[in-house]
Amino acid sequence: MTGPPQTTFPSVRRSLAMGLMLLAFALIPAKAASADNEGAMISWGHTIAMQGNGLPGNTACAECHRINGGGMPSVGIPRIAGQTETYIYREIRGVQKGTRFSPYMDRIVLNLSKRDIHAVALYYSTVRTPKLHDPAEFDPSLATLGRRIAHRGLWERNIPACIICHGQDGRGIPPNFPYIAGQSKTYLLGQLFSFAVIKRKDDPEGLMRGIASRLTNREIKAVAQYFASLEPPVYGPIPVKNRPDRLRLIPHKETPSP
Numbered sequence: 584m585t586g587p588p589q590t591t592f593p594s595v596r597r598s599l600a601m602g603l604m605l606l607a608f609a610l611i612p613a614k615a616a617s618a619d620n621e622g623a624m625i626s627w628g629h630t631i632a633m634q635g636n637g638l639p640g641n642t643a644c645a646e647c648h649r650i651n652g653g654g655m656p657s658v659g660i661p662r663i664a665g666q667t668e669t670y671i672y673r674e675i676r677g678v679q680k681g682t683r684f685s686p687y688m689d690r691i692v693l694n695l696s697k698r699d700i701h702a703v704a705l706y707y708s709t710v711r712t713p714k715l716h717d718p719a720e721f722d723p724s725l726a727t728l729g730r731r732i733a734h735r736g737l738w739e740r741n742i743p744a745c746i747i748c749h750g751q752d753g754r755g756i757p758p759n760f761p762y763i764a765g766q767s768k769t770y771l772l773g774q775l776f777s778f779a780v781i782k783r784k785d786d787p788e789g790l791m792r793g794i795a796s797r798l799t800n801r802e803i804k805a806v807a808q809y810f811a812s813l814e815p816p817v818y819g820p821i822p823v824k825n826r827p828d829r830l831r832l833i834p835h836k837e838t839p840s841p
């Protein structure tokens with residue numbers, strides 16, 4: 584029951600305290616610098632979204648995705664508000680490299696540098712936008728089938744439940760698995776067919792190509808309709824230590840610096 588000699592305690596404590604103080608001094612400026620840097624990146628991303636980066640061919644993202652990232656459900660332009668920075672970055676790089684089939688975006692993103700892509704991805708990852716009206720037709724006879732595939736899959740045909748990867752109610756699993764809840768029916772249909780015929784081939788390990796190509800047209804319609812009927816995630820502020828990627832509210836002004 585005899586512990587370590589009491590006399591060493593104060594000195595250990597003292598050096599521990601000194602160490603912590605030094606560590607704090609070392610960390611504070613670094614933290615402040617990275618917050619400033621992030622604020623600057625978000626604001627550059629906002630500029631690109633509003634007016635492009637100034638180089639030829641680079642159109643404002645807002646023309647199609649809107650500045651609030653809500654997209655245009657009637658013509659199948661996706662919402663990108665609140666998708667993770669990681670996912671948005673990967674998709675745009677995919678368009679540049681030609682692995683993500685995107686006839687509308689390929690010339691627009693050609694002149695974006697990696698830094699530009701980080702900035703605009705960061706900007707849209709911080710935007711919170713409620714669901715927009717989706718004028719697509721809703722077929723009640725497909726409702727049960729869509730729900731069933733989403734939650735239980737079709738195991739006899741090797742089709743896993745969508746929510747295993749896309750999260751509860753299709754709300755995404757950051758940072759790699761995008762949310763699909765609240766995307767428009769037109770967009771979801773387009774992407775599933777695009778995976779099925781292997782036009783879109785940026786999905787890791789061909790996961791989505793395999794799944795989509797095993798679904799029938801009717802099943803694709805059912806599952807697209809199901810996820811289009813759900814609410815997209817609109818996260819509130821999340822405590823810093825719990826932020827899986829960049830899920831947080833966009834600061835109203837600049838990121839406050841201490």
Ligand code: HEC
Nearest residue numbers: 642643644646647660661663671674684685686687688703
């Ligand atoms: C002319 C319209 C148009 C413009 C401008 C445009 N996009 Fe897109 N974007 C689309 C369409 C349509 C799609 C979906 C279909 C596809 O892949 O072709 C898309 C898809 C995306 C996706 C993938 C979304 C997902 O859920 O996988 C991201 C991310 C994206 N755009 C970001 C941007 C950014 C950032 C800009 C500005 C630099 C931009 N887009 C400019 C039309 C546009």
Ligand code: HEC
Nearest residue numbers: 743744745747748761763771774775785786787790791806
């Ligand atoms: C094993 C994991 C996995 C399962 C199961 C899965 N997905 Fe996916 N899905 C992914 C990944 C990863 C991506 C992102 C691919 C990329 O980076 O382009 C994706 C992308 C998508 C997209 C495109 C999203 C966008 O914003 O463009 C749709 C739509 C989609 N999945 C629908 C489904 C449906 C419907 C099901 C169920 C039938 C399903 N997924 C099951 C992993 C999965």
